[in-house]
Amino acid sequence: MTSKPRAAVIGWPVEHSRSPIIHGYWLKTLNLAGSYEGRAVAADEAEAFFRSFAETGLIGGNVTIPHKETAFACCDEVDKTARALGAVNTLVLKDGRLFGSNTDGLGFLNSLDHSAPGWDRKGGSAVVLGAGGAARAIIWALLSRGLTVHLFNRTRTRAEALAEHFGTGVHVHGPEEMAAVLEGASLLVNTTSAGMGGKPSLDIDLSPLPEHAVVTDIVYTPLMTPLLLRARERGLVTVDGLGMLLHQAVPGFELWFGKRPEVTDELRRLVLADMGVEDENPHETAEPSKSTGGMGQ
Numbered sequence: 001m002t003s004k005p006r007a008a009v010i011g012w013p014v015e016h017s018r019s020p021i022i023h024g025y026w027l028k029t030l031n032l033a034g035s036y037e038g039r040a041v042a043a044d045e046a047e048a049f050f051r052s053f054a055e056t057g058l059i060g061g062n063v064t065i066p067h068k069e070t071a072f073a074c075c076d077e078v079d080k081t082a083r084a085l086g087a088v089n090t091l092v093l094k095d096g097r098l099f100g101s102n103t104d105g106l107g108f109l110n111s112l113d114h115s116a117p118g119w120d121r122k123g124g125s126a127v128v129l130g131a132g133g134a135a136r137a138i139i140w141a142l143l144s145r146g147l148t149v150h151l152f153n154r155t156r157t158r159a160e161a162l163a164e165h166f167g168t169g170v171h172v173h174g175p176e177e178m179a180a181v182l183e184g185a186s187l188l189v190n191t192t193s194a195g196m197g198g199k200p201s202l203d204i205d206l207s208p209l210p211e212h213a214v215v216t217d218i219v220y221t222p223l224m225t226p227l228l229l230r231a232r233e234r235g236l237v238t239v240d241g242l243g244m245l246l247h248q249a250v251p252g253f254e255l256w257f258g259k260r261p262e263v264t265d266e267l268r269r270l271v272l273a274d275m276g277v278e279d280e281n282p283h284e285t286a287e288p289s290k291s292t293g294g295m296g297q
Contacts, residue, residue, distance in 0.1 A: 005034040006057055007256045010049070010071075010091075011064035014038035018271050019062055022249045025270055026261040034257050041067065050074035053091065053098050060092035060256045062249075068102075068133065075100035085136055090252045104134070105141030107248025112187075112216065114247065114263065115239045119214045120145050122186050127152065127178075129202065130191035131159040134218055138191055143169050150181045182208040188231075190217040195225035202227050206234055217241050223277055242271065 009019040015038065023036035039061065041049045046067045049056070051074050063071040068087035072078060075088060076097040082088045088100035112119050126142045128135055131153035139149050139162070149170045153159035156172060163170040173181055182188070188209065195201045196219045204227070206215070215231035220241035228238040246263045254260040 005059045005256055006037070007034070007252070008037045008039040008058055008061040009064060010039045010041055010061050011067055012040055012042050012046075014040045014064065017064065018245065018274060019249060021271055021274055022246065022267065023253055025267055026253055027257065030257075030259050030261060032257050032259060043067075046070045047074060050091075050098065054093060054096050058093070060090070060252065062252055063089050063091060063100075065133075071100060074098065078102075081105070081140070084140060087133060087136075089248075090255070092252075092255045101251075102137065103248055103251050104137035105144070106251075108138050108218075108244050109141050109145065110247035110250075111243030112214070112239055115243050116214045116216075116237050119187065119237070120147065122212060123147065124186040125150055125181075125184055126187040126189060127181055127185045128189045128191060129153070129194075129204075131155070131162045132191065135191040136162060136165075138189055138218075139166060139170060142187075142189075147187070150185070152178065179205065179208045182206070183210070185209060186213055188213060188215045190219065190225070190227055193219065195219050195222075195227050197221050201225070206230055206236070209234070209236065211235070213237075214239060218244060220245060221275065223272070223275070242268065246271070 009017045017038055020036050020038055027034055027036065043066060047070055050071050068089055071091060072082060072086060072088040076099065078088060078100040082100050082102040085102050088102055090101045090103055092099050123146065125148040127150045128139060129152050131151060142149050143166060151159045151163060151170055151172050152175065156174065159172045163172050190202060193199050195217060214237045215228060216239040217225045217227050218241045219225050223240050223242060228240060231238050246267060250261055250263065
């Protein structure tokens, strides 16, 4: 008798992850055999865990903080996106070999395409706040759409290192240049933890942004961060961080369970209910979205 396929989100900690809810919903609605669980792996045990992944009983999984770089180093093979980013967030076991990919950036793009259709038609530039791992994936994604990226970070040297990694197309600025750069931006992205519950909010004047600009935040607790609330007050289109979480889950599910799921309003409401909040984003479209990439954590 063939055992049911099992996948998991792997990190430290993982209790906060909504990925089991997302994948469990798809398994149920698609009537598929299988399971998806949280697997907490401490930092000092991560390398051994990934090196012996074939012995875990899992066919694959998502990798979340702080293990993305460790998983990358332990894979037998990685795709070109993971290689460009130096990190892995999706794993699949094939014939005893561990394959890794990174779909963070594509999940970000799919969320924008779903919630703000046509956001990139005007081209132009994007302003990215922060220079951590999330910023790296998002910059890669924005460059793939042909946008110029203007990068701001509290520690300028870290931003400069990131810009050097990507080469042309990424420009680092100091805070005194923010207003001038925002004037020509079609997209503003916050990749920092500022505005997350319990953390200070971003102190940025949004008035220089053009009327067609979109403002997005990868934070999704709270769903409407202070940055998004101020953007909405200005009449700008906003995209919250939950969409990225949902869309990044799609490709992994297809790899492990054999069917491509859809991101729907029902799934969004289910995750929000688990967070104890109601949907606050009227820009979500009513139709399901068949995502072409994702992140899944």
